[in-house]
Amino acid sequence: QSVLTQPPSVSAAPGQKVTISCSGSSSNIGNNYVSWYQQLPGTAPKLLIYENNKRPSGIPDRFSGSKSGTSATLGITGLQTGDEADYYCGTWDSSLSANVFGTGTKVTVL
Amino acid sequence: EVQLVESGGGLVKPGGSLRLSCAASGFTFSSYSMNWVRQAPGKGLEWVSSISSTSSYIYYADSVKGRFTISRDNAKNSLYLQMNSLRAEDTAVYYCARGLGFGELADWGQGTLVTVSS
Numbered sequence: 377q378s379v380l381t382q383p384p385s386v387s388a389a390p391g392q393k394v395t396i397s398c399s400g401s402s403s404n405i406g407n408n409y410v411s412w413y414q415q416l417p418g419t420a421p422k423l424l425i426y427e428n429n430k431r432p433s434g435i436p437d438r439f440s441g442s443k444s445g446t447s448a449t450l451g452i453t454g455l456q457t458g459d460e461a462d463y464y465c466g467t468w469d470s471s472l473s474a475n476v477f478g479t480g481t482k483v484t485v486l
Numbered sequence: 487e488v489q490l491v492e493s494g495g496g497l498v499k500p501g502g503s504l505r506l507s508c509a510a511s512g513f514t515f516s517s518y519s520m521n522w523v524r525q526a527p528g529k530g531l532e533w534v535s536s537i538s539s540t541s542s543y544i545y546y547a548d549s550v551k552g553r554f555t556i557s558r559d560n561a562k563n564s565l566y567l568q569m570n571s572l573r574a575e576d577t578a579v580y581y582c583a584r585g586l587g588f589g590e591l592a593d594w595g596q597g598t599l600v601t602v603s604s
Contacts, residue, residue: 468589475533
């Protein structure tokens with residue numbers, strides 16, 4: 377089972393904002409960078425945020441990331457129907473010497 | 487443009503073996519760590535294994551340790567995953583992914599489906 381905990385689902389109307397939390401511990405989020413991934417239905421995951429708050433080229437600034445202590449948050453503003461997807465946080469766990477992912481959050485645009 | 491193309495998936499009986507390959511292009515393969523990540527049907531992402539750029543460092547998830555072997559051939563720009571003693575719970579889509587840093591996966595392939603069933 378995953379060592380990173382996310383809410384199973386979040387939803388909001390088009391144009392609104394959603395936030396997704398990712399809770400871990402000192403061995404993972406607390407001492408390593410957090411990344412976020414978007415997985416649209418039927419497709420491979422795509423990197424949205426790396427090093428806690430950086431966006432790869434081509435990712436709109438509607439997506440933002442932050443980290444505080446042993447938790448991280450992904451924010452999506454100006455929600456669009458195309459944002460409906462599963463979102464995962466990820467990081468390295470220094471105690472496990474393993475990459476770990478969150479449980480995943482399904483975003484629904486109402 | 488970075489491209490990662492997995493192959494080698496298919497149907498295999500419990501206890502059987504399979505070798506996955508990932509052909510990489512569009513970046514200097516020998517400079518990056520590489521990873522395998524899997525996703526069981528209807529489930530979340532599960533990291534499987536990582537290998538450093540020179541194969542000096544290799545890591546495995548506990549669920550596959552002793553059964554799976556990751557390797558790479560930098561001359562062929564290819565990543566591999568040898569899977570032995572396969573179990574039903576290994577059924578998943580297997581993705582290869584380019585590492586950006588520890589725990590950060592920059593680019594992903596389209597995945598290859600492995601089904602373990604009698």
